[in-house]
Amino acid sequence: MTQKASDTIEPVKELANGAVEPVGRIADTTLKPIRILARGMEVEDLPELADMATREKIVIRTSFVGILANVLLASVKALFGVLTGSIAITLDAVNNLTDAMSSVVTIIGTKLAGREPDKNHPFGYGRIEYLTTMIIAAIIVYAGLTALFESVDKIINPSVAEYSIISLVVMFVAILMKLALWRYFKTVGKRVRSGALVASGQDALYDSLLSSSVLASALIFMAFDVSLEAYVGILIAVFIAKAGIELIIEALNDILGTRADNELVDQIKATICKEEAVLGAYDLILHSYGPNRIVASVHVEVPGDMNAVELDSLQRRIVRKVAEEHRVLLSAVGVYTIDNNPEAKAIRDDVMGTVMSHEGVIQAHGFRVDQEEKVINLDIIIDFEIKDRIALFNEIREEVQEKYPDYRFELVLDIDA
Numbered sequence: 001m002t003q004k005a006s007d008t009i010e011p012v013k014e015l016a017n018g019a020v021e022p023v024g025r026i027a028d029t030t031l032k033p034i035r036i037l038a039r040g041m042e043v044e045d046l047p048e049l050a051d052m053a054t055r056e057k058i059v060i061r062t063s064f065v066g067i068l069a070n071v072l073l074a075s076v077k078a079l080f081g082v083l084t085g086s087i088a089i090t091l092d093a094v095n096n097l098t099d100a101m102s103s104v105v106t107i108i109g110t111k112l113a114g115r116e117p118d119k120n121h122p123f124g125y126g127r128i129e130y131l132t133t134m135i136i137a138a139i140i141v142y143a144g145l146t147a148l149f150e151s152v153d154k155i156i157n158p159s160v161a162e163y164s165i166i167s168l169v170v171m172f173v174a175i176l177m178k179l180a181l182w183r184y185f186k187t188v189g190k191r192v193r194s195g196a197l198v199a200s201g202q203d204a205l206y207d208s209l210l211s212s213s214v215l216a217s218a219l220i221f222m223a224f225d226v227s228l229e230a231y232v233g234i235l236i237a238v239f240i241a242k243a244g245i246e247l248i249i250e251a252l253n254d255i256l257g258t259r260a261d262n263e264l265v266d267q268i269k270a271t272i273c274k275e276e277a278v279l280g281a282y283d284l285i286l287h288s289y290g291p292n293r294i295v296a297s298v299h300v301e302v303p304g305d306m307n308a309v310e311l312d313s314l315q316r317r318i319v320r321k322v323a324e325e326h327r328v329l330l331s332a333v334g335v336y337t338i339d340n341n342p343e344a345k346a347i348r349d350d351v352m353g354t355v356m357s358h359e360g361v362i363q364a365h366g367f368r369v370d371q372e373e374k375v376i377n378l379d380i381i382i383d384f385e386i387k388d389r390i391a392l393f394n395e396i397r398e399e400v401q402e403k404y405p406d407y408r409f410e411l412v413l414d415i416d417a
Contacts, residue, residue: 055192059110062188062197063103066204069181070100073174080167089171091147091233092207092214095240098143099203102136106196109135113290126290130254132196137247140203144241151233158230171215178208195254199247206243210236254288268296268326272318277302277310279338282365283379283414286328296322297332299366304337311335336366344369351376351400358396360386362416374407376400379414389413 074096081090109132117124185201188194213235217228269281280301287295300318302311315333322330339345348367355364355378366379380396382389393413401409 055194056110056114058188058192059194059197060107062185063106063110063200066103066106066181066185066200067100069177070096070103073177074100076170077174080170084164084167089167089214091150091236092174092211094146095143095207095210095236098139099200099207101139102196102200102203105132105135105139106194106200108132109196110194123289123295124293126293127255127288129194129196129290130251133199133251133254134248136196136199137244137251140244140247141241142244144237144239144244146237147233147240148237151230151237154230154233158227168215168218171211171218175208175211175215178204178211182208195250199250203243206239210239257288264326264328268298268322268328271321271325272298272300274321275300275314275318277306277314278318279303280336280365282336282363283334294328295331296328297334298330299334299336301336301338301365304339306337337368339369344371347376347404350403351378354400354403355380355396358392360389360392361396363414365414366412369407375410376404376407377410377412379412381414381416384416 074093077089077093077096081093109129113125113128113132115125182201182204185197185204189197189199189201210232213232214229217232221227221229265284265286269284272278272281278300281298282301283297283299285297289295298318300314302314306314318333319330322328347369352364352367355361360383361380362383363381364378365381366377368377369375380393382392386392390413393411397409397411400411401407
């Protein structure tokens, strides 16, 4: 919808008018994307994930639901586990209790991650949520190991469980509740981009499947007088531990930094290349500082005859459009220039052809030839699958240097990010 300048959120108005320097603007808005994203919209019309305060409330509210549900399930299951003497039901109760603890950790992590940026942490505390996920994962692994030890002990020192119709009904209701929690956590977690909630939802799904195994073992015992609950307990333990380990690996990947989502990268590059003056977009690097907090940098290829004022206007338009359309804040937009005079173009086509003829070269960009100083610049991306990337890079350098001995080649071994 159309909006008057007087109605525009102030930082966006400054951005549009060019009154704020790019670095200062990004630093001020990194943790409050709504300042830029609300351009042309009222705050109330924004998706909930764009409003960090609203997101925090949703995560906490959802976690409280999980705490109440899991404490109720743990209490009831523990009672019937003791009354029936079933180790499987008792371990299932312990697992529900760890789920409640996980929700508590989620709440604490979300509150800490929502703190305002400060001098020591100018990009805020969003990555605390990744640590939260690791803590939840550690709790899950601990629960799995505990269940494994108890189940093995049950096999070594067996005892007969006594089931009742009421206990079976309780287990069935518990399964339905866990399925409902799975759907609830998964839906809300994806909507607000909370890895901890999505993880809790996945854990709830595992619980429902494993509780179904406990119920099945109870029915088999009642029908055929064959006790399988200790073995089902081992199955539960393995699934719980496996889920925890997978969560730890996922959280570690987020902390270490993984390859950016290819779809998002392609979309951002497409948005940038819609600008008439942009001939290509390269070196797009995304840095995640927590859910919905992505800072990026990019190089754009433009005609060499653009002046500083034109480049400045282009850079500001690119930053604004990427923020509006993708909720990604570009902290820097570098420039590669293209010289289209016939001699420079001939050298570029020849060098690029030589470089790209090598197997393993994914891309070459940022070509520039200075015919007066006799310098050629080029960035080369070599596939990580190549065993010795440095050797291939040096081979390419020697080959193009041999073809153009009068030039000094300043080549850069770029990364496939």
